Amino acid sequence: MSTTQTNKIEIIKASTSKIKDVDFDNLHFGDVFTDHLFECDFKNGEWQKPIIKPYAPFLMDPSSKVFHYGQAIFEGMKAYKDDNNDIWLFRPDENFKRFNNSATRMAMPEVPEEIFMEGLKQLLQLDEAWVQKGNGSSMYIRPFMIATGAGVMANPSDEYKFMILLSPAKAYYSGEVKVLIAEHFSRAANGGIGAAKAAGNYAAQFYPTNLANKEGFQQVIWTDDATHTKLEEAGTMNVFFRINNTLLTAPTSERILDGITRKSLIEMAKSEGINVDVRPVLVSELVEAAKNGSLKEIFGAGTAAVVSVIKGFSYQDVYYEMTPIENSYASQLKEKLTNLQNKISEDAFGWTVKV
Numbered sequence: 001m002s003t004t005q006t007n008k009i010e011i012i013k014a015s016t017s018k019i020k021d022v023d024f025d026n027l028h029f030g031d032v033f034t035d036h037l038f039e040c041d042f043k044n045g046e047w048q049k050p051i052i053k054p055y056a057p058f059l060m061d062p063s064s065k066v067f068h069y070g071q072a073i074f075e076g077m078k079a080y081k082d083d084n085n086d087i088w089l090f091r092p093d094e095n096f097k098r099f100n101n102s103a104t105r106m107a108m109p110e111v112p113e114e115i116f117m118e119g120l121k122q123l124l125q126l127d128e129a130w131v132q133k134g135n136g137s138s139m140y141i142r143p144f145m146i147a148t149g150a151g152v153m154a155n156p157s158d159e160y161k162f163m164i165l166l167s168p169a170k171a172y173y174s175g176e177v178k179v180l181i182a183e184h185f186s187r188a189a190n191g192g193i194g195a196a197k198a199a200g201n202y203a204a205q206f207y208p209t210n211l212a213n214k215e216g217f218q219q220v221i222w223t224d225d226a227t228h229t230k231l232e233e234a235g236t237m238n239v240f241f242r243i244n245n246t247l248l249t250a251p252t253s254e255r256i257l258d259g260i261t262r263k264s265l266i267e268m269a270k271s272e273g274i275n276v277d278v279r280p281v282l283v284s285e286l287v288e289a290a291k292n293g294s295l296k297e298i299f300g301a302g303t304a305a306v307v308s309v310i311k312g313f314s315y316q317d318v319y320y321e322m323t324p325i326e327n328s329y330a331s332q333l334k335e336k337l338t339n340l341q342n343k344i345s346e347d348a349f350g351w352t353v354k355v
């Protein structure tokens with residue numbers, strides 16, 4: 001291992017690389033991590049010296065508050081390599097803002113922009129050989145923060161660890177996606193933490209999603225907790241519905257994550273002349289549209305999921321499936337988005353940021 005000091009981040013390099021053991025053509029999402037990680041601790045009311053070091057397990061006190069009270073937040077971002085071997089981030093400022101909004105909601109300290117952005121950039125530069133080229137390949141970036149303070153008193157921790165992991169990625173979903181519309185379970189409630197990217201929001205979905213999996217559905221589309229009549233978001237992505245030629249998606253709220261892919265697709269679709277209506281979408285209108293044939297498409301949008309076509313949905317034990325269409329909005333928007341992210345097409349929106 002060799003130690004150097006760069007822009008205030010200490011860098012300890014791994015003595016060997018694991019890259020030669022990785023089959024980049026057969027990546028399962030989130031299973032492989034690069035040689036290094038970024039780490040910065042919060043102690044005594046301030047952020048400590050950041051470090052990039054070899055990826056490895058670490059020790060924690062068993063009473064750390066993250067284990068008992070779930071004070072944990074994360075982000076999902078991606079980096080892409082272009083034909084000149086330059087690495088690009090997609091709207092990192094949006095992830096940074098959302099991360100600190102989540103931190104505030106979970107009574108955690110905000111991470112300074114310099115630590116977040118410099119950590120990200122220097123980690124990507126160090127592990128740049130792991131960033132694969134080509135539309136469909138990307139580096140999934142997982143910034144996260146956990147409460148490391150010891151003690152089981154139910155109050156916010158006074159110590160935290162902020163880390164960034166890198167995981168080379170291809171598709172999140174490998175097969176078809178069929179969804180179940182939630183009739184009883186909820187993802188979030190008004191006044192709760194649904195708009196934060198809090199770890200617990202995801203854990204809370206595992207049990208109902210397992211039940212849906214057993215019935216042959218990959219995901220659940222959550223409905224509002226109060227009435228279960230409005231469609232909100234799916235487990236790993238926001239959702240869009242095309243009825244005739246209008247693209248519908250729920251407005252963000254205290255219950256719905258302000259997805260960066262979601263907001264990018266809304267802008268892109270509008271700029272393509274597609275009629276986009278951001279408004280509450282009722283389960284009843286979806287069922288009616290499926291019955292009368294005006295429901296043309298459903299797709300999910302997220303950093304990991306990109307744009308994932310949803311083949312059909314089940315509600316009250318009835319399964320509805322759309323007939324696949326040529327030149328769908330999902331395929332058009334996915335192509336536009338991934339071409340822009342991979343620097344294959346011009347970035348008219350100014351969303352890409354060079355590392």
Ligand code: COI
Pocket residue numbers: 075076077202235236237302303304305
């Ligand atoms: C992402 O798309 O980055 C997410 O955070 C979803 C995650 C559950 C894979």
